[in-house]
Amino acid sequence: MVTIKDVSKKCGVSAATVSKALNGYSDIGEETAEYVRSVAKEMGYLPNATARALKTNRSNNLGVLFIDKTQSGLTHEYFSSVLNSFKVEAERHGFDITFISKNIGQFRMSYYEHCKYRNCDGVVVASVNFKDPDVIELVNSEIPTVTIDHVFDNRTAILSDNVECVCQMVRYLYDCGHRHIAYIHGEDTSVTQKRLASFHKTCKELGIDPPDEYVKQAIYHDPKVSGLATRELLALPVRPTCIMYPDDFSFIGGMNEIERHGLEIPKDISVVGHDGIYLSQVLRPRLTTIKQDTQALGREAAAKLIEAVVSPKTFIPQQIIVPGHIIEGKSVQKLNSTISIVDL
């Protein structure tokens, strides 16, 4: 391994000079600096990130905390897409990323401890149980954090526009003639609360009043639970004409249940999802869903986190709302011309 010392020897200058030259300090003669750089390059010198981190207390390493309830880990398409975008942006700025978890080896450390242990400059937090004390400890620590889809006091958050998107979706369904809209939602999180409130508010504005049994709690990214909820909905005396799912992936459970009942989408029942993952667009019929801009989500999260790391003094926490939009598939029946009169 070629160190700064090797370079300094070869150059006939001190290690300090090499360090300064390589890091672009202004108090080094231009010729010397140029010479040092050329020699360093020629020798294949590479700074040792470990030593540098020890000295500067900056690791150029960002932690990623992604733990979803169903343990899908990286195979969770929505979050892997956000993460990928985060990674690209982070690397563009010279930051690497490391996964944070509990139970590293035989040690059991908290997320915060893991971050300290690894000297993470900052952490992005997504898809976790935000009520977990360990998550709260981390977010309230001195380590800069950015959360995705959850707001903590005086912390930066990147949020997809759940209220607006659900509103648009309900209106779309209304325009298609649907009056009996059921909503299977995820577990109780702030995202769920927003979506649910938007659902109810929009329904009210449109003059429809979904009965309690049309609103079912399920779990995000868990097809089985959504399948069960679907079964209950299909058994109702007045069957909904459309079911909204917590997310595209969960819909698969509903799809299987609907098939099992011998029903056809959208002829017999309409469905919509949420997220707009690739999967949703290769199903037949193509799923009508709410596309979340995972690219922007990940990119913004990285950009803001790095800003917080690099300029802690001037950084002001903020909430960034990323808009989404409806992808119109073939899973919603247009009822207008046929039975809308019956419903009105």
Added chain:
Amino acid sequence: MVTIKDVSKKCGVSAATVSKALNGYSDIGEETAEYVRSVAKEMGYLPNATARALKTNRSNNLGVLFIDKTQSGLTHEYFSSVLNSFKVEAERHGFDITFISKNIGQFRMSYYEHCKYRNCDGVVVASVNFKDPDVIELVNSEIPTVTIDHVFDNRTAILSDNVECVCQMVRYLYDCGHRHIAYIHGEDTSVTQKRLASFHKTCKELGIDPPDEYVKQAIYHDPKVSGLATRELLALPVRPTCIMYPDDFSFIGGMNEIERHGLEIPKDISVVGHDGIYLSQVLRPRLTTIKQDTQALGREAAAKLIEAVVSPKTFIPQQIIVPGHIIEGKSVQKLNSTISIVDL
């Protein structure tokens, strides 16, 4: 930050004693050791991985090199699944993982340089262009590596059993009565070569001889290219009765093309995929495909890599073959009773 020094002060012993006590050295009095441990815990002491790495030249950090041709990054379901399993096993052994890439910040470093820069103890390499000089540089370096689905001389490799799986699949199709089997394969890699050879060998054993125009080159994980290949196959005077795809994801391109021709799967044409990703099982009809054991692939890769890192002296590189199996879906027509006589 509470350091080893803080602990030593509070304990009234030297830093060396604390270090030894915490790391379970035997030359420390049991009471002292116990006392030191309790104080350390009480003070919330955590070793600083950076300092430790600098001293010991071990980072407990594994690099991950995953760069597929279509830039899908982490959204590549097959590899994200392998990676997730790798991550779980690595963490179980107390290793963190960091992504390796070129172009970190304004620097442009090779993969090898990035690994050195980050002091990675070892690297898992998958889904890259194995002919890339930068990949070869890394694999031939002193850093322990494990490759997935590619063999380098005197290096550990984890391989899914492509030869056997393709053989089984061709025989399955034969048993279903198919004699006109087309194969759209991925770009030229050792995996592709194995699959292709197995395809031809098995065909020969079965006494069928696929014409050249039945074998098309496409690109892994690229629906568009496989779609084009499908179009060419469908335009042939003697249309194949079954098409084998490079992977489940690529099949989507074929699916769209087949739909566009107004053909129905499997009535008008049969199809099979490769990988057995989740997606393949929620399509309708469910895709018949070759399931690769991504769990085992990732787990074995991590286990072997860690073994190579921890016991470099005794470690012997080896090739581990992970078996796969056919998932029987509904995408293959059983021709036996209907037109098999015509074909014979």
Added chain:
DNA sequence: TTGTATGCGTTATCAT
């Protein structure tokens, strides 16, 4: 059994 001293590779401070 415990402590002292040293150095891993780097950067920062302060002389020169």
Added chain:
DNA sequence: ATGATAACGCATACAA
């Protein structure tokens, strides 16, 4: 403009 030196936190060889 450049260099000597210390220090980051830890582990270890060696002395006590």
